[in-house]
Amino acid sequence: MKKDYGFFRSELKAKNVARYKVVGITTEIILDPDIFAKNDDVAIFLQSVYGLSFKDYILKSRTSVVSRVAKELCTADAKTLEDVRKKLLLFVNALLETDMKTVSVKKKKNSGGVDFGKWMRGITENL
Known part of the structure; x- marks a missing residue:
């Protein structure tokens, strides 16, 4: 993975995250x-972490998705933001625990990206 997801985890561990x-x-x-290799995976992520669902035409463009999610987060109350922080921390922790070898094998099989669909469905069942 090219990004430092450990930094994301350390930021999200704080109680009062900006x-x-x-x-x-x-x-x-x-x-x-x-x-997320496919935008369908993004839709599952949005539903499980943020409780958001968008129409198909918005999900076709990730930048449109980002703008809608940012709008929702900017207008969210403190309790909702705290819930999102906790769920996002769980996701980043799972992302960091994923073995690099497993990621590269899945990447070859799926022609890019990690399939977090099963993991996301498991998280939503536990919430």
Whole structure:
């Protein structure tokens, strides 16, 4: 993985994370093709972490998705932002625990990206 997700984890561990940091980390994650090879995977991520769902025409463009998520995060109350921070921290922890060899094997099989769909469905069932 080319980004330092450990930095994201350390930022998200703090109790009072600034809103702009959550928006920035979210943007980095959504736009990273190494994490989500398909936009359908982004939709699952949005539903499980943020509780958001968008129409198909928005999901076709990741930049449109980022702008909508940023808008929602900027208008969210403190409790909602704290819930998002906790779920995002869980996601980043799982991302860091993924073995690099497994990622490269899946990347070859799936023609790019990591399939986090099963993991996301598991998280939503536990919430």
